[in-house]
Amino acid sequence: MKFPPGFKFGAGTSAYQIEGAWNASDKGISIWDNALHNDPNLVSDGTTGDVACNSYHLWKEDIHIAHELGLHFYRFSISWTRILPTGFPNKISKDGINYYNKLIDGLLRKGIEPVITLQHFDLPLSIQNLGGWTNPLIADWFADYAGVVFSNYADRVKTWITINEPHMVCDLVYNFAILVPIVTEPWLGPFLCNKNVLMAHAKAWRIYDENYKQKYHGKVSIANNPIWLEAKTEDDEDLAELAREFGVGRFSDPIYSEEGGWPPAIEKLMIDYSKKQGFPYSRLPLFTEEEKKLIKGTYDYYSLIYYTSRLVRPAHEGEEPGPWFINGSKELNVILETDPRWPITDSSYILINPEGIRRQITWITRRYKNVSILITENGLGTKSAELHDTARIRFIQDHLQQILLAIKEDGANVVGYTVWSLMDNFEWIFGQTLRFGLYHIDFTDPLRKRTPRASAHYYKSIIKHHSLDVPHPSQVTRELRHSNAGSSKFSLCTLIGLITLGKLVSNSL
Template identity: 75%
Template structure:
């Protein structure tokens, strides 16, 4: 159950989800600021990222809890409009630059490596108004932003992620349309966006490679978030492989494959299907030879976000495959389903199949020749504020076990693991109602009090012992809570109930320590 020497453990957050201070100093507006202020009802609980965890002011608290966990690294993102208020390099915010300088320096002081994501969903409103990720000029605008950030922080940040989850930004956003900026356009949107994201990533990677890599020896990747797709029956095996190519392959082949460009089978399918739809061209935009060379090889490791899996089967004759998270359901005439045996979660999209992460890693290694892989997100969301989060502990433990098996039995080169997330935050369309945190955040408290959950205690022990062979803290809590729930009734006086609550609090504190 031991992890190999050098294996690193971390936790992650993103700027809009934790920073707050949406209009502090000269920060510009992003798409979330704009959409939520216009229509707060788009968020399930009516909250926003205006304050959230208030990490803009409480960044020392964030560093301290990361230190208390014993994290080797902390992955966070930079707000594009906090650095470039207009979205463009005509103005650089001194206060924005100073904020991230303080955070990075404090992390290093505590012995925690900063891993920085340049873009995590919070596009400048000015750029969205010009077409966002479907405007090819965004490739140069993102490059300008990346160049600015590298200039400020490349001397201290050694690991970078350019863009988080392009499959969400493109496929999910344009197919489903319920995430900000809430634009639905299934025909061209996902595919134009797909190409532009890859081009933007490539330009940023090459800026770093040409100007900073030799001096600082840093590494850069793009964070892909494939759902593991496996055949429902043996006859669906070939279809499942096409589905994987349509998903992770479309966002990875142009970067990681020896040939470069789109997966050939998908390029052919898209050309044929587009023609049937009456398009005089493929809906999947082609790469020129120059563009293909620009994108190919722009990686130093594979950044993998993983949460869940699905089964793949052929659609029945009378069945419309519909649209889903990944494009290709209609083009491939397939349906994605959940295995009823996989445990459900409070987040309807996520079902639990820990073996999926090992199978996904095996697929990546076979296709792209044994990459160095960093797991940059993995975690469980719940609607419960309960700090005895047994489910989250099992989820993390079971996925870490599969990662160990991938390393020890499959020979995978996995260098680290990241829990999403360090603490509860603004979880996009769920607001504050969906909780992924190792630390509970009291959003009603003026100081946004951070309290460790049982999962924080568990994860801290895993890191400390560099092993999964550690006690499960919730065993003690579950036993205590069972006794408490069976033994206490409303017949007791209010005074005695107060004493019991205080006693519970003291015992929990002792167990956490």
């Protein structure tokens, strides 16, 4: 149950979800600032990220709880509009630069590695007004922004993520308009976005590679969040593999494959399908040879986000698949279903299938020549604010077990794991109603008190012992419930005693 030497444990957050201070100093307006101020009904409870966890002012508290957990690294994102208020490099905010300098330096003083995401959903409104991710010029605008960030922090930050969850940014936004910027355009939107995200990532990676890598030896990746797609029956395996290429492959093959460019089967399928729809060109924009060369090889590791799985089967006669990502694909004529054996969660989209993370890791390992993989998000959201979060503990334990199996039995090169999230935060369209935090946030308290849940203590013990050989989750929560007796604190002595007792029992057996 031991993790390999050098395996790192972390936790994550993102700027809009925790920082607050939406208009502090000279910060510019993001698409989320604009959308929720104009229509609070976009969020289930009508809240916004205007204050959130108030981490802009309480950053020392965030460092404190990260250190309390014993994290090896803390993944957070930078607000594009806090650094570049106009979205462009004509104005660089001194206050914005200074805020992240304080956070980075404070983490390093505590021995915690900062892992920075450049863009986590909160696009500048100015750039969205010009077409956002469907405008090819965004690749250059993003590169300008990345260059400013690298120039200020590359001397201390060694692990970078360019863009978070392009599947969500492209496929979910343009097919369903569930997330801001609330634009529905399923014909070309997802695919223009797909190509432009890859171009933006590649240009940022090249800037780091050419100007900073030789000196600082950092690593840069893009954070993909595929759903693991499993064949419903043995006869569906070829179709499931095609669906994986349509999902994971569209956002990964151009970067990680030896040939570069779109997965060949997907490129051909989209050309043929587009012609049938009356388009004189492919809805999936083709790469020039120069673009293929620019994108290919722009990685130092694979940043994998995993939450859930789906079953793949062909659509029956007369059955109309929906747009890609949630329930199927018209292009592939496939239906995505859930397995009744997978436990449901308080987010209807997420069903629990820990085996899926192992299978996804194995798929990536085989397809991309045993690339090193950093799990940059994995966690459970609940509507309950309960401190005794048994379900979250079980979720973390079960997924870490599958990661260990992927490493030890499948030969995967997984180098670290990130729990989402360090603390409760503003969870996008769910607002404050869905909580992922190891630490509970009291959103009614002006000081946003951070209180550790049972899962925080459990994760801390895993990190300390570098092993899953720690007290059983039910044992931890039972003792926490008993020790609280009206208190939100958990005795460190009790936890150490539990761990010791667990080891003594284990040794005696």
